[in-house]
Amino acid sequence: MAERRTSGSRKRRFKDELYAAVARVPAALANGHRLELLDLLSQRPRTVQDVAAEAGITVANASQHLQVLARCGLVAVERRGTFAHYRAAGPAVYRLLVELRAVAESADASVADAEQAYFGPREPGIRTIDGARDALADAHTALLDARPREEYEAAHLPGAISAPLDALRSGKVALPRSKQYVVYCRGPYCVFADEAVALLRERGLDARRLSLGPAEWVAAGGDVQRVG
């Protein structure tokens, strides 16, 4: 306490250190590939080659990126035999990503542009947790999970039915006409739900998109279910 007053440079040195230490977290997030890997790992644990293939980068590169994320505590790793299973570190990480996207979309026009260029003019769908709860309160509404089955098994919204795109295309999911459908996938930057909605509408069904994934749901304090 006394020494705090003696030297401005001591104060400055520690302040610099503290902010530099905090800055390591945004530094780890400051790369498109790492953000994509983090999104993938928010769905379920995956091996290095698994994320590498999904993100379209080399295994060595993916390994390096995952190590950067792990060094900041953004992902955790569990080694089983020769495999390294990486996963997102927890709800705090989901919350950080949600706020990050919120700022990026509101502030930086290029994000909205890129989104628009990728998805085309899509209807916004249901974007908020409250909106989702409202829609799902209706007994005539069924909630579909358009992600691959492994991700559904790892964590899905309460009451959701697994309806991977492939299964929908080949008609393997029973879809009574009496229901209204709400479809979600990995999160706001994922197209699975958009494609599923298009597919259901082609068949004359009433379908809407929910632009949230399990990670955003958990970030907002919701609980998820798992299989097995």
Add this chain to the structure above:
Amino acid sequence: MAERRTSGSRKRRFKDELYAAVARVPAALANGHRLELLDLLSQRPRTVQDVAAEAGITVANASQHLQVLARCGLVAVERRGTFAHYRAAGPAVYRLLVELRAVAESADASVADAEQAYFGPREPGIRTIDGARDALADAHTALLDARPREEYEAAHLPGAISAPLDALRSGKVALPRSKQYVVYCRGPYCVFADEAVALLRERGLDARRLSLGPAEWVAAGGDVQRVG
């Protein structure tokens, strides 16, 4: 919709673009000086030389950093005469910073270390919004704002009394012994409140720290008051 299926590389290109665009926000945050500037601007609008002096960097350097923050929409600038008044862009930025610190502290031991080295072993004080509301519900509790008066005037917690460190030291703030005091300052990485608490205790007063500033308060949905 059709073209989305035609080319994996088109999908990949847009995905890369989208994630790269989002990554520009953490890139802007990935620097200790910029984080410190953002903390300063979360208290009140300031000119370039103002933040430069407070953060201990050159004016040209501060200008460059502020431009980086502005390009991502993290700060806004208003020009009045030859002065540029920069300010934090809004509640979404505060929320992002709160989540950033939460992840940095929980995940990266070096943040906690740096904090500890800087502050020494300090008692945690009141760290949550709910804790603050509870403490302040007591009619015998007075809330003190230890920041410089300009910051108090720009935004302070409802019912807070301005008690800048200088004024406290020179005994210019009336402090009845019948009260219990809760003191806050800029936020968790600011020492003003710690010093104020030490000062009050030396005088035999009952004082505790609130480790939140107005920015964190607003991030949690609270409202603030301003003077004038």
Add this chain to the structure above:
DNA sequence: GCCATATTCAAGAACTTTCGCGAATATGCG
């Protein structure tokens, strides 16, 4: 118009990040 001042710009040196490539390590299995 001219000066003082606040801010921004431009160029360059030091440093860090990214990514491919090939090699190294480590685990499990026959």
Add this chain to the structure above:
DNA sequence: CGCATATTCGCGAAAGTTCTTGAATATGGC
């Protein structure tokens, strides 16, 4: 043990970031 496979490491080239320095721009007052 020897081999196949998953992951990590090390190196080097290209690209990006940071900070300093000195100059350029722009505003307001005399």
